[in-house]
Amino acid sequence: MNCREQSAHRAAQGMSDMKSVPSDAYMSLAQSYGPTFYGALRGADSARDFAGNSVLDFNSRDSSDDQTGEDDDSLEPSAKGGSQYDNEGKGSGKKPREPRSLRLSINARERRRMHDLNDALDGLRSVIPYAHSPSVRKLSKIATLLLAKNYILMQAQALEEMRRLVAYLNQGQTLSSSMTSSLNSTLAPFGQSSVYTYPGTTVASTNEKCTAFPAAPSNICKHCTDKP
């Protein structure tokens, strides 16, 4: 099995590896950002309100980073994980191996690379909303990525709501020009085309009026948007 085939195999088994998370739960994660996520990931007891202060209750757990010693290029292979070099020189008949020094250098590089990746994940954790207190367990890697994704989607949705509101206010409402321009400039960096439009959240024309409340456009009226 070559590397690419291994990738496909791993992707296929990826979900089954995460036995605690049903695949449909992951599907729902893409559409929502709330307790379902944590409920699926860590059990219902871990779920808290998303907007609240304690999204997670991972009890206390030492940072996994603490398990990692300082980056030590001379780390012996037996420190963690097995080493196929433990049997070096004992004639397996396979491809000739790199010199020991080269192997150590490659290992060190890989270790650095993974540390950089973990640093980036820490950076991501620091900017997504979940409880950061020491009593809360650090988000796992997969949880961090899924949470970040859903957070981005949620922000995009909020932006879209804001855009609708501005459009509504600009329509026949007496809004000071300074306020209008301020809002517009705030939203300017987020061009309409750059914002992800959610499946199922069709943006109605602002010209359509609500049937129940004719004064309001239908696209910002819950009465209208909830209609099938």
Add this chain to the structure above:
DNA sequence: TAGGCCATCTGGTCCT
């Protein structure tokens, strides 16, 4: 004790 998560080692592949 089983399962989840993680760090590390390792070999393969691709890119510069």
Add this chain to the structure above:
DNA sequence: AGGACCAGATGGCCTA
């Protein structure tokens, strides 16, 4: 050739 990236294997730590 050397480095980056990837995924499998392995073993340790922690929690339910």
